[in-house]
Amino acid sequence: MTQMELLRRTKTYALRIIRLVRALPRDDVAGVLGRQLLRSGTSGGANHRAACRAKSAADFVHTLKIVEEEGDEIAAIIVASLKTLHAACANS
DSSP: OOHHHHHHHHHHHHHHHHHHHHHSOSSHHHHHHHHHHHHHHHHHHHHHHHHHTOSSHHHHHHHHHHHHHHHHHHHHHHHHHHHHHHHHHHTO
8 A cells, every 4th residue: 555545545534533423422422432533533644644754763663553552442432432323323
């Protein structure tokens, strides 16, 4: 995958996260999950860009590790958010 392809994919991913957060119900739990989801889900592209400007190989690897950690975190948040959305839809 080229750098431009990864940048395009991270932008598309961030836009999909924004749409997911907008679809969450307006309650306290969904609000907390949504804010965290929005922060984690939109940071991957920014951190990838920062990695591309790294001053050393170690800095590059460190920044990409942050991207990886946030990816793991967001997986758990997405599951919780989708369960919240599903429960809200079932109760409607």
